[in-house]
Amino acid sequence: MSEDRAAAAPPTTAGTDRIWTIPNLLSFVRLLGVPLLLWLILGPEEDGWAFVVLALSAVSDWADGKLARLLDQFSRLGAVLDPLADRLYILATLFAFVVRGILPWWVAVLIVGRDLVLALCLPVMRRHGYGPFEVHYLGKAATFCLLYALPLLLLAQGDSTLALIARPLALGFTGWGVLLYLWAGALYLGQLLWVVRNTPVVPPERRISVRSATGV
Template sequence: MNTKTSAAAPWNVWTWPNLVTMIRFAGIPVFCYLLIATHHYIAALVVLAVGGGTDWVDGFLARRLGQVSRFGRLLDPLVDRLYILVAVVVLTGVGLLPWQFTSVLLVREVVMAATVLALRWRGYEALQVHYVGKTATFVIFASFPVFVLAGLHNAAEVWARPLGWALAWWGITLYWLSAAIYIVQAVGLLRAARAPTPTGRP
Protein backbone atom coordinates (compact mmCIF):
# COMPACT_ATOMS: atom_id res chain seq x y z
CA MET A 1 0.00 0.00 0.00
CA ASN A 2 1.29 3.45 -0.83
CA THR A 3 1.29 6.35 1.62
CA LYS A 4 1.12 10.08 1.36
CA THR A 5 4.39 11.96 1.19
CA SER A 6 4.07 13.23 4.74
CA ALA A 7 3.94 9.66 6.09
CA ALA A 8 6.94 8.44 4.14
CA ALA A 9 10.21 7.12 5.54
CA PRO A 10 12.86 9.66 6.64
CA TRP A 11 15.28 10.99 4.03
CA ASN A 12 18.53 9.62 5.57
CA VAL A 13 20.65 10.60 2.57
CA TRP A 14 24.00 9.41 3.90
CA THR A 15 23.56 5.65 4.14
CA TRP A 16 25.49 2.75 2.67
CA PRO A 17 22.71 1.79 0.21
CA ASN A 18 22.49 5.39 -1.03
CA LEU A 19 26.29 5.49 -1.43
CA VAL A 20 26.07 2.44 -3.70
CA THR A 21 23.31 4.12 -5.72
CA MET A 22 25.39 7.31 -6.07
CA ILE A 23 28.39 5.32 -7.29
CA ARG A 24 26.16 3.64 -9.87
CA PHE A 25 24.88 7.08 -10.90
CA ALA A 26 28.46 8.31 -11.37
CA GLY A 27 29.04 5.47 -13.83
CA ILE A 28 26.60 6.94 -16.38
CA PRO A 29 28.86 9.79 -17.62
CA VAL A 30 31.82 7.40 -17.53
CA PHE A 31 29.94 5.04 -19.83
CA CYS A 32 29.09 7.88 -22.23
CA TYR A 33 32.70 9.11 -22.29
CA LEU A 34 34.15 5.67 -22.97
CA LEU A 35 31.65 4.91 -25.73
CA ILE A 36 31.44 8.27 -27.51
CA ALA A 37 34.75 10.03 -26.86
CA THR A 38 37.21 7.13 -26.76
CA HIS A 39 35.26 4.38 -28.60
CA HIS A 40 36.37 1.88 -25.98
CA TYR A 41 33.26 -0.26 -26.44
CA ILE A 42 34.35 -3.14 -24.22
CA ALA A 43 35.25 -0.85 -21.30
CA ALA A 44 31.98 1.03 -21.75
CA LEU A 45 30.02 -2.20 -21.64
CA VAL A 46 31.85 -3.27 -18.48
CA VAL A 47 30.81 -0.01 -16.79
CA LEU A 48 27.26 -0.51 -18.05
CA ALA A 49 27.17 -4.13 -16.90
CA VAL A 50 28.46 -3.26 -13.42
CA GLY A 51 26.15 -0.27 -13.03
CA GLY A 52 23.08 -2.08 -14.31
CA GLY A 53 23.83 -5.51 -12.92
CA THR A 54 24.25 -4.25 -9.36
CA ASP A 55 20.87 -2.52 -9.21
CA TRP A 56 19.75 -5.05 -6.58
CA VAL A 57 22.66 -4.35 -4.21
CA ASP A 58 21.41 -1.03 -2.82
CA GLY A 59 17.93 -2.40 -2.17
CA PHE A 60 19.37 -5.50 -0.51
CA LEU A 61 21.60 -3.38 1.74
CA ALA A 62 18.73 -1.05 2.63
CA ARG A 63 16.60 -3.95 3.84
CA ARG A 64 19.48 -5.83 5.48
CA LEU A 65 20.85 -2.82 7.37
CA GLY A 66 17.47 -1.27 8.12
CA GLN A 67 18.42 1.85 6.15
CA VAL A 68 15.37 2.26 3.91
CA SER A 69 14.93 5.96 3.14
CA ARG A 70 12.83 8.28 1.01
CA PHE A 71 15.97 9.43 -0.76
CA GLY A 72 16.88 5.87 -1.69
CA ARG A 73 13.35 5.07 -2.85
CA LEU A 74 13.50 8.05 -5.19
CA LEU A 75 17.10 7.75 -6.36
CA ASP A 76 17.30 3.99 -6.98
CA PRO A 77 14.55 3.73 -9.65
CA LEU A 78 15.72 7.05 -11.13
CA VAL A 79 19.24 5.69 -11.62
CA ASP A 80 17.86 2.46 -13.10
CA ARG A 81 15.80 4.44 -15.62
CA LEU A 82 18.69 6.77 -16.45
CA TYR A 83 20.97 3.80 -17.12
CA ILE A 84 18.46 2.28 -19.50
CA LEU A 85 17.55 5.55 -21.24
CA VAL A 86 21.13 6.76 -21.65
CA ALA A 87 22.32 3.33 -22.77
CA VAL A 88 19.63 2.81 -25.39
CA VAL A 89 19.90 6.35 -26.77
CA VAL A 90 23.71 6.30 -26.98
CA LEU A 91 23.93 2.76 -28.33
CA THR A 92 21.24 3.54 -30.90
CA GLY A 93 23.05 6.72 -31.85
CA VAL A 94 26.26 4.82 -32.64
CA GLY A 95 24.31 2.21 -34.58
CA LEU A 96 24.66 -0.70 -32.15
CA LEU A 97 21.00 -0.94 -31.13
CA PRO A 98 17.95 -1.06 -33.45
CA TRP A 99 15.73 2.03 -33.34
CA GLN A 100 12.59 -0.12 -32.87
CA PHE A 101 13.97 -1.34 -29.55
CA THR A 102 14.65 2.21 -28.41
CA SER A 103 11.25 3.52 -29.52
CA VAL A 104 9.30 0.93 -27.49
CA LEU A 105 11.35 1.66 -24.37
CA LEU A 106 11.02 5.43 -24.73
CA VAL A 107 7.24 5.23 -25.10
CA ARG A 108 7.05 3.17 -21.91
CA GLU A 109 9.12 5.77 -20.05
CA VAL A 110 6.79 8.55 -21.20
CA VAL A 111 3.80 6.58 -19.91
CA MET A 112 5.50 5.98 -16.56
CA ALA A 113 6.55 9.63 -16.25
CA ALA A 114 2.93 10.70 -16.75
CA THR A 115 1.81 8.22 -14.09
CA VAL A 116 4.37 9.48 -11.58
CA LEU A 117 3.40 13.11 -12.25
CA ALA A 118 -0.27 12.27 -11.67
CA LEU A 119 0.61 10.68 -8.32
CA ARG A 120 2.78 13.63 -7.32
CA TRP A 121 -0.03 16.02 -8.18
CA ARG A 122 -2.22 14.22 -5.65
CA GLY A 123 0.51 14.24 -3.01
CA TYR A 124 1.59 10.60 -3.31
CA GLU A 125 5.12 9.30 -3.55
CA ALA A 126 6.20 7.27 -6.55
CA LEU A 127 5.13 3.64 -6.26
CA GLN A 128 7.68 1.20 -4.93
CA VAL A 129 9.64 -0.80 -7.49
CA HIS A 130 7.93 -4.11 -8.34
CA TYR A 131 9.93 -7.31 -8.80
CA VAL A 132 8.60 -7.59 -12.36
CA GLY A 133 10.16 -4.22 -13.14
CA LYS A 134 13.47 -5.27 -11.59
CA THR A 135 13.48 -8.48 -13.61
CA ALA A 136 12.68 -6.55 -16.79
CA THR A 137 15.55 -4.15 -16.12
CA PHE A 138 17.97 -7.06 -15.66
CA VAL A 139 16.88 -8.79 -18.89
CA ILE A 140 17.05 -5.55 -20.90
CA PHE A 141 20.55 -4.88 -19.61
CA ALA A 142 21.51 -8.43 -20.60
CA SER A 143 20.44 -7.72 -24.20
CA PHE A 144 22.76 -4.69 -24.56
CA PRO A 145 26.13 -6.51 -24.74
CA VAL A 146 24.64 -9.14 -27.04
CA PHE A 147 23.46 -6.48 -29.51
CA VAL A 148 26.84 -4.75 -29.29
CA LEU A 149 28.64 -8.03 -29.92
CA ALA A 150 26.47 -8.61 -32.98
CA GLY A 151 27.31 -5.15 -34.29
CA LEU A 152 31.04 -5.32 -33.68
CA HIS A 153 31.85 -8.86 -34.83
CA ASN A 154 30.42 -10.21 -38.06
CA ALA A 155 31.23 -13.79 -37.05
CA ALA A 156 29.02 -13.48 -33.97
CA GLU A 157 26.10 -11.80 -35.69
CA VAL A 158 24.50 -15.05 -36.85
CA TRP A 159 23.75 -16.09 -33.27
CA ALA A 160 24.14 -12.88 -31.27
CA ARG A 161 21.47 -10.84 -33.05
CA PRO A 162 18.68 -13.49 -32.63
CA LEU A 163 19.71 -13.94 -28.99
CA GLY A 164 19.72 -10.17 -28.50
CA TRP A 165 16.22 -9.85 -29.92
CA ALA A 166 14.98 -12.76 -27.79
CA LEU A 167 16.28 -11.05 -24.64
CA ALA A 168 14.99 -7.67 -25.84
CA TRP A 169 11.43 -8.83 -26.45
CA TRP A 170 11.38 -10.77 -23.20
CA GLY A 171 12.60 -7.70 -21.34
CA ILE A 172 10.27 -5.32 -23.16
CA THR A 173 7.27 -7.56 -22.42
CA LEU A 174 8.12 -7.64 -18.72
CA TYR A 175 8.86 -3.90 -18.80
CA TRP A 176 5.39 -3.10 -20.14
CA LEU A 177 3.82 -5.63 -17.76
CA SER A 178 5.42 -3.82 -14.84
CA ALA A 179 4.12 -0.53 -16.26
CA ALA A 180 0.60 -2.00 -16.36
CA ILE A 181 0.93 -3.07 -12.71
CA TYR A 182 2.06 0.42 -11.70
CA ILE A 183 -0.74 2.07 -13.66
CA VAL A 184 -3.41 -0.15 -12.07
CA GLN A 185 -2.06 0.67 -8.61
CA ALA A 186 -1.88 4.39 -9.44
CA VAL A 187 -5.43 4.48 -10.77
CA GLY A 188 -6.65 2.81 -7.58
CA LEU A 189 -4.90 5.42 -5.44
CA LEU A 190 -6.18 8.33 -7.52
CA ARG A 191 -9.74 7.01 -7.45
CA ALA A 192 -9.55 6.58 -3.69
CA ALA A 193 -8.29 10.16 -3.36
CA ARG A 194 -11.28 11.46 -5.33
CA ALA A 195 -13.87 9.35 -3.52
CA PRO A 196 -15.96 11.30 -0.97
CA THR A 197 -15.36 10.43 2.65
CA PRO A 198 -18.40 8.60 4.06
CA THR A 199 -20.04 10.24 7.02
CA GLY A 200 -21.68 8.29 9.78
CA ARG A 201 -25.11 8.95 11.18
CA PRO A 202 -25.22 10.88 14.46
Protein backbone atom coordinates in the same frame (compact mmCIF):
# COMPACT_ATOMS: atom_id res chain seq x y z
CA MET B 1 17.73 -5.78 -8.57
CA SER B 2 16.86 -2.25 -9.58
CA GLU B 3 13.66 -1.64 -7.63
CA ASP B 4 14.12 -4.23 -4.86
CA ARG B 5 15.27 -1.80 -2.22
CA ALA B 6 12.51 0.73 -2.87
CA ALA B 7 9.89 -2.00 -2.73
CA ALA B 8 11.30 -3.72 0.34
CA ALA B 9 11.99 -0.65 2.47
CA PRO B 10 9.35 -0.32 5.18
CA PRO B 11 8.03 3.23 5.50
CA THR B 12 8.67 3.32 9.25
CA THR B 13 12.28 2.12 9.18
CA ALA B 14 14.45 4.08 11.58
CA GLY B 15 17.00 6.36 9.99
CA THR B 16 15.19 6.75 6.67
CA ASP B 17 16.56 10.29 6.34
CA ARG B 18 20.17 9.09 6.33
CA ILE B 19 22.33 10.16 3.39
CA TRP B 20 25.79 8.70 3.98
CA THR B 21 25.13 5.00 3.83
CA ILE B 22 27.03 2.31 1.93
CA PRO B 23 24.09 1.60 -0.44
CA ASN B 24 23.72 5.32 -1.20
CA LEU B 25 27.47 5.60 -1.84
CA LEU B 26 27.21 2.78 -4.38
CA SER B 27 24.31 4.56 -6.06
CA PHE B 28 26.31 7.81 -6.26
CA VAL B 29 29.20 5.93 -7.88
CA ARG B 30 26.81 4.34 -10.36
CA LEU B 31 25.48 7.77 -11.33
CA LEU B 32 29.04 8.99 -11.98
CA GLY B 33 29.46 6.13 -14.45
CA VAL B 34 26.67 7.36 -16.76
CA PRO B 35 28.66 10.13 -18.54
CA LEU B 36 31.69 7.81 -18.70
CA LEU B 37 29.56 5.16 -20.38
CA LEU B 38 28.25 7.63 -22.97
CA TRP B 39 31.76 8.81 -23.78
CA LEU B 40 33.08 5.26 -24.16
CA ILE B 41 30.29 4.25 -26.56
CA LEU B 42 30.06 7.43 -28.64
CA GLY B 43 33.60 8.78 -28.41
CA PRO B 44 36.41 6.25 -28.87
CA GLU B 45 33.82 3.44 -29.24
CA GLU B 46 35.60 1.38 -26.62
CA ASP B 47 32.89 -1.27 -26.39
CA GLY B 48 34.98 -3.50 -24.13
CA TRP B 49 35.36 -0.85 -21.45
CA ALA B 50 31.73 0.20 -21.91
CA PHE B 51 30.77 -3.42 -21.23
CA VAL B 52 32.82 -3.35 -18.03
CA VAL B 53 31.03 -0.17 -16.88
CA LEU B 54 27.61 -1.69 -17.59
CA ALA B 55 28.53 -4.95 -15.89
CA LEU B 56 29.83 -3.15 -12.80
CA SER B 57 26.65 -1.09 -12.74
CA ALA B 58 24.53 -4.25 -12.78
CA VAL B 59 26.60 -5.81 -9.99
CA SER B 60 26.49 -2.68 -7.83
CA ASP B 61 22.76 -2.41 -8.49
CA TRP B 62 22.29 -5.86 -6.98
CA ALA B 63 24.80 -5.18 -4.20
CA ASP B 64 23.29 -1.95 -2.89
CA GLY B 65 19.88 -3.59 -2.48
CA LYS B 66 21.45 -6.54 -0.66
CA LEU B 67 23.54 -4.28 1.58
CA ALA B 68 20.54 -2.10 2.39
CA ARG B 69 18.77 -5.17 3.74
CA LEU B 70 21.78 -6.77 5.46
CA LEU B 71 22.95 -3.53 7.13
CA ASP B 72 19.44 -2.15 7.69
CA GLN B 73 20.45 1.02 5.84
CA PHE B 74 17.24 1.85 4.03
CA SER B 75 16.72 5.53 3.29
CA ARG B 76 14.38 7.78 1.37
CA LEU B 77 17.33 9.05 -0.67
CA GLY B 78 18.33 5.50 -1.53
CA ALA B 79 14.79 4.68 -2.64
CA VAL B 80 15.12 7.55 -5.14
CA LEU B 81 18.76 7.13 -6.20
CA ASP B 82 18.61 3.41 -6.95
CA PRO B 83 15.81 3.46 -9.58
CA LEU B 84 17.07 6.83 -10.86
CA ALA B 85 20.47 5.30 -11.63
CA ASP B 86 18.79 2.39 -13.40
CA ARG B 87 16.67 4.71 -15.55
CA LEU B 88 19.64 6.91 -16.44
CA TYR B 89 21.76 3.92 -17.47
CA ILE B 90 18.95 2.53 -19.59
CA LEU B 91 18.11 5.87 -21.24
CA ALA B 92 21.74 6.87 -21.81
CA THR B 93 22.62 3.48 -23.30
CA LEU B 94 19.51 3.45 -25.50
CA PHE B 95 20.45 6.89 -26.83
CA ALA B 96 24.03 5.80 -27.54
CA PHE B 97 22.89 2.53 -29.16
CA VAL B 98 20.47 4.32 -31.47
CA VAL B 99 23.18 6.80 -32.50
CA ARG B 100 25.59 3.93 -33.14
CA GLY B 101 22.94 1.89 -35.00
CA ILE B 102 23.11 -0.96 -32.48
CA LEU B 103 19.37 -0.72 -31.74
CA PRO B 104 16.52 0.46 -33.99
CA TRP B 105 14.99 3.77 -32.96
CA TRP B 106 11.53 2.31 -32.38
CA VAL B 107 12.79 0.12 -29.52
CA ALA B 108 14.02 3.22 -27.71
CA VAL B 109 10.74 5.01 -28.46
CA LEU B 110 8.71 2.18 -26.89
CA ILE B 111 10.78 2.22 -23.70
CA VAL B 112 11.05 5.99 -23.34
CA GLY B 113 7.43 6.51 -24.40
CA ARG B 114 6.21 4.15 -21.69
CA ASP B 115 8.09 6.11 -19.02
CA LEU B 116 6.78 9.43 -20.35
CA VAL B 117 3.18 8.18 -20.26
CA LEU B 118 3.56 7.00 -16.67
CA ALA B 119 5.22 10.28 -15.68
CA LEU B 120 2.21 12.18 -17.05
CA CYS B 121 -0.04 10.00 -14.89
CA LEU B 122 1.65 10.94 -11.61
CA PRO B 123 -0.12 14.33 -11.22
CA VAL B 124 -3.45 12.50 -11.54
CA MET B 125 -2.39 10.08 -8.80
CA ARG B 126 -1.42 12.99 -6.56
CA ARG B 127 -4.80 14.67 -7.11
CA HIS B 128 -6.36 11.58 -5.56
CA GLY B 129 -3.92 11.57 -2.64
CA TYR B 130 -1.64 8.81 -3.91
CA GLY B 131 2.09 8.72 -4.49
CA PRO B 132 3.94 6.98 -7.34
CA PHE B 133 2.76 3.65 -8.66
CA GLU B 134 3.25 0.63 -6.43
CA VAL B 135 6.18 -1.38 -7.78
CA HIS B 136 5.08 -4.54 -9.58
CA TYR B 137 7.21 -7.65 -9.91
CA LEU B 138 6.88 -7.46 -13.71
CA GLY B 139 8.46 -4.01 -13.57
CA LYS B 140 11.38 -5.48 -11.63
CA ALA B 141 11.73 -8.33 -14.13
CA ALA B 142 11.62 -5.89 -17.05
CA THR B 143 14.37 -3.72 -15.58
CA PHE B 144 16.44 -6.83 -14.86
CA CYS B 145 16.14 -7.99 -18.49
CA LEU B 146 17.01 -4.58 -19.92
CA LEU B 147 20.00 -4.05 -17.64
CA TYR B 148 21.43 -7.40 -18.74
CA ALA B 149 20.46 -6.94 -22.39
CA LEU B 150 22.51 -3.76 -22.77
CA PRO B 151 25.99 -5.20 -22.04
CA LEU B 152 25.14 -8.30 -24.06
CA LEU B 153 24.27 -6.08 -27.03
CA LEU B 154 27.75 -4.59 -26.80
CA LEU B 155 29.32 -8.05 -26.77
CA ALA B 156 27.19 -9.00 -29.78
CA GLN B 157 28.89 -6.44 -32.03
CA GLY B 158 31.24 -7.84 -34.66
CA ASP B 159 31.82 -11.33 -36.05
CA SER B 160 33.87 -12.91 -33.30
CA THR B 161 32.90 -16.17 -31.64
CA LEU B 162 31.98 -14.25 -28.48
CA ALA B 163 29.70 -11.97 -30.51
CA LEU B 164 27.97 -14.93 -32.14
CA ILE B 165 27.31 -16.47 -28.71
CA ALA B 166 26.16 -13.19 -27.15
CA ARG B 167 23.82 -12.19 -30.01
CA PRO B 168 20.91 -14.57 -29.33
CA LEU B 169 21.18 -13.91 -25.60
CA ALA B 170 21.14 -10.17 -26.22
CA LEU B 171 18.12 -10.40 -28.49
CA GLY B 172 16.30 -12.60 -25.99
CA PHE B 173 16.89 -10.30 -23.03
CA THR B 174 15.99 -7.26 -25.16
CA GLY B 175 12.77 -8.78 -26.46
CA TRP B 176 11.60 -9.97 -23.07
CA GLY B 177 12.69 -6.72 -21.43
CA VAL B 178 10.66 -4.57 -23.83
CA LEU B 179 7.63 -6.88 -23.61
CA LEU B 180 7.66 -6.98 -19.80
CA TYR B 181 8.34 -3.22 -19.63
CA LEU B 182 5.19 -2.50 -21.66
CA TRP B 183 3.19 -5.12 -19.76
CA ALA B 184 4.19 -3.59 -16.43
CA GLY B 185 3.26 -0.17 -17.81
CA ALA B 186 -0.21 -1.48 -18.66
CA LEU B 187 -0.59 -2.76 -15.08
CA TYR B 188 0.44 0.63 -13.70
CA LEU B 189 -2.19 2.26 -15.93
CA GLY B 190 -4.66 -0.21 -14.46
CA GLN B 191 -3.74 1.10 -11.01
CA LEU B 192 -4.40 4.62 -12.27
CA LEU B 193 -7.85 3.67 -13.59
CA TRP B 194 -8.73 2.00 -10.27
CA VAL B 195 -7.70 5.14 -8.36
CA VAL B 196 -9.66 7.47 -10.66
CA ARG B 197 -12.80 5.31 -10.54
CA ASN B 198 -12.80 4.46 -6.85
CA THR B 199 -11.36 7.42 -4.97
CA PRO B 200 -12.32 11.10 -4.82
CA VAL B 201 -10.11 14.03 -5.72
CA VAL B 202 -8.32 15.27 -2.60
CA PRO B 203 -8.14 19.03 -1.92
CA PRO B 204 -4.59 20.39 -2.37
CA GLU B 205 -4.16 21.19 1.32
CA ARG B 206 -4.84 17.55 2.18
CA ARG B 207 -2.46 15.98 -0.36
CA ILE B 208 0.26 15.39 2.17
CA SER B 209 -0.14 11.68 2.91
CA VAL B 210 1.19 9.16 0.41
CA ARG B 211 -0.74 5.95 -0.11
CA SER B 212 -0.07 2.97 -2.31
CA ALA B 213 -2.35 2.41 -5.29
CA THR B 214 -3.80 -0.96 -4.38
CA GLY B 215 -6.88 -2.53 -5.79
CA VAL B 216 -5.57 -4.17 -8.97
